[in-house]
Amino acid sequence: MSAQTSEAALPRLYRAYILILLVGAVVWAVPSGVQHAARQPLDAFLWLGFLLAGNLLAIPMLPRWRLNVSLGTPVHVAAAVIFPVPMAVMLGFLGFTAEPELKRQAPLWASGFNRSQVGLATGAASLAAHALPFQGAFRLIAATAIAAVVFTAANTAAVTVGLWLRRILGLAAAARVSAAPFPHFAADYAFVSLLALLIVFAYIDVGRWAIALLAIPLWLGFNTLRSAREAEDRAEQLAETVRELETLNALATELLTVRTIDQSVATGRGALLTALATNDIDLSLTGDLQEHLRAVKVPGAAPVALGVPADSSDDVLRVAEGIAGLLGMALQRLNLEQELADVQEARIALTGQILEEGTRERSRIALEIHDEVLPYFAAAEIQADNVSSALGAALPDRAIEIAGRTRDAVHGGIKQLREVLEALRRQVVVPGGLRDGLAAALEELRVERNVEVVLDVPDPLPPLPLALEILILETVRGCLTNIARHAEADQVQVRLEVAETVIAVEICDNGRGFDPAAVPAGHHGLALMAQRVSLARGKFEVASVSGQGTKVLVEVPA
Numbered sequence: 001m002s003a004q005t006s007e008a009a010l011p012r013l014y015r016a017y018i019l020i021l022l023v024g025a026v027v028w029a030v031p032s033g034v035q036h037a038a039r040q041p042l043d044a045f046l047w048l049g050f051l052l053a054g055n056l057l058a059i060p061m062l063p064r065w066r067l068n069v070s071l072g073t074p075v076h077v078a079a080a081v082i083f084p085v086p087m088a089v090m091l092g093f094l095g096f097t098a099e100p101e102l103k104r105q106a107p108l109w110a111s112g113f114n115r116s117q118v119g120l121a122t123g124a125a126s127l128a129a130h131a132l133p134f135q136g137a138f139r140l141i142a143a144t145a146i147a148a149v150v151f152t153a154a155n156t157a158a159v160t161v162g163l164w165l166r167r168i169l170g171l172a173a174a175a176r177v178s179a180a181p182f183p184h185f186a187a188d189y190a191f192v193s194l195l196a197l198l199i200v201f202a203y204i205d206v207g208r209w210a211i212a213l214l215a216i217p218l219w220l221g222f223n224t225l226r227s228a229r230e231a232e233d234r235a236e237q238l239a240e241t242v243r244e245l246e247t248l249n250a251l252a253t254e255l256l257t258v259r260t261i262d263q264s265v266a267t268g269r270g271a272l273l274t275a276l277a278t279n280d281i282d283l284s285l286t287g288d289l290q291e292h293l294r295a296v297k298v299p300g301a302a303p304v305a306l307g308v309p310a311d312s313s314d315d316v317l318r319v320a321e322g323i324a325g326l327l328g329m330a331l332q333r334l335n336l337e338q339e340l341a342d343v344q345e346a347r348i349a350l351t352g353q354i355l356e357e358g359t360r361e362r363s364r365i366a367l368e369i370h371d372e373v374l375p376y377f378a379a380a381e382i383q384a385d386n387v388s389s390a391l392g393a394a395l396p397d398r399a400i401e402i403a404g405r406t407r408d409a410v411h412g413g414i415k416q417l418r419e420v421l422e423a424l425r426r427q428v429v430v431p432g433g434l435r436d437g438l439a440a441a442l443e444e445l446r447v448e449r450n451v452e453v454v455l456d457v458p459d460p461l462p463p464l465p466l467a468l469e470i471l472i473l474e475t476v477r478g479c480l481t482n483i484a485r486h487a488e489a490d491q492v493q494v495r496l497e498v499a500e501t502v503i504a505v506e507i508c509d510n511g512r513g514f515d516p517a518a519v520p521a522g523h524h525g526l527a528l529m530a531q532r533v534s535l536a537r538g539k540f541e542v543a544s545v546s547g548q549g550t551k552v553l554v555e556v557p558a
Contacts, residue, residue: 014165018109021116021158025093028123033090036083044091047083051075051095072096073151074192076118078199080125080147081140092122117158125151140204144197170311240315247275248322255330261285264334268327272306275319282307298324301331343537343557434469435461438476438494445480445492456495464503468556471536472496472505478529479507479552487511487550498558505554513544 037044051072072095079095080088096118128150129143164171251271258264269283282289285304289295293307296317304327308320384406390399435457442453476494483489489511497504519526530540538556 011165014162015109017161017165018113018116021120022112025089025116025119025123029086029090029093029119032084032086036087037090044087047075047079047091048095051079051091072118074148074195074199076122077125077144077147077151077192077196078203080122080151081129081143081196081200082203083126085123085126085130088126089119089123093119113162117155117162121151121154121158124154140200141197144200145193148193148196170309173309173311173313244275244315244319244322247271247319248326251323252326255326258330258334261331261334264327264330268306268323268330271323272308272320275323276308276312276316278309280309296320296324298328298331300328301335304328304331431466431469432461432463434464434473435459437469437473438496441473441477441480442492442494445484449484451483451489452491454491454493456493458496458498461496462498464498464558468503468536468558471532471556472503472554475529475533475540475554476505476507478525482525483507483509483511483550486514489549501558503556503558507552507554508549510549513546513548513550515546516542516544 076092076095079091083091093115096115125147129147132139132143132146160171248271251267254267254271255264258267265283265285269281272281272283273279280293282293283304283306287295287303287305289305289307292310294310294312294317296306296308298304298306306320306324306327308316312320386402390396390402438457439455442455445451446453480492483492487509489509491510493506493508495506495508516526526542533540533554533556536556538554541553542550543553544550
């Protein structure tokens, strides 16, 4: 098994680790290994060729981690059993060649790591095989089995430490990844051992030319095994993808029914526990996670974040990001629903206030009619009786005088009644009458104050809630009243825009302006307008500078 890397920047501990492995392999193999090879040059040459060819036939065990098992594995095990320890180390070191090295794609540090750890693993296997005290065929079988176990264990340990020192994974995760093929790889492992044993017996019985006889069937067998392993790995990846999709689908279904943020968090946490199969996770609405966890942001719901183990693989991160995306959509939905509910409550409160104000205004008008209008007509009635009495007493001058007073009383009553009727007219806003109401208010200002007016309103206006129409019209009328009384303006513009989520009204004049922060005591008009707009969850802003006019901006949710 080997690990490949293409990273240019490597941690110093990882570089030191490789140097230690290289020194160990070289010291162990030289000079004893060279001396043995010098006594058996043809055998050494053939075995190097056999190892080089075998290592090029790599079977991808975990492609996503770039972990491979090659035909070189049984050849290395066989070499460990057949040759002395120093020569086994040398053959393992020199005979390991991966495909990226031939294509000049393997970095120097990766080549050094792979060669040294394979050489040392071969030496450890040879040391274990030659330590058996007995002889004969049984010894070869036992030696081959032990050599296969030791070679695999040493190789796996070296790769585990390498992944850990490269900071790709934590130590526990690196161990799981390095050893992952073997628990479910019993059949392949047995096949590797049998091939190694076949090579050992063939070499002992037939001699060095057995290598040539074994090369073709071994190549065919491992080629078949390689195809099977690739198909199995693709099937496993597909199964994992299906499980991930099932988890995300179940989560999406559950999140559609949740009604509170706490329920969403609990559902997301449960899906995360199920998908990652670990309790070492976190989900925080404030983004405060445990320091040893890696944060996965929840899109659209900042600062909410998921916490997963820092050594999580890309597959785990992909699942966590999928869960975060679904959770983000659920939280956004809940926020929008809450905003909509708040808007509805605000409109209900606004409608209630408008009705309450209307009731108070009608009571005021009724009282004004009683106190202001009726006395005029009562006086006219009395004066009319006095006119009759004067005429009956043949006092025409007195009758004429009283008749004049009667006319004045009727005129005063009519004037007061017109004012009351105008106030009543202002109280009436029919649905869809906002544009006409704004136009009438501006026209009244133009006639009374000789002001140039401009109305910029979409025609036709989209349907708006009656409460908002009343709010906007009353606010604009209040601003126009202030302009008529205080601004001394000769130009006024009212502009209304209706967007998808907001209605904006802008009232501008070129009058004398004022300091909004220094409104004299007793002037509560702006404050009352701002209070009413605030009740509708809107925004009321006044911008004015002395001598430069005034602009009032009103925004309310659509």
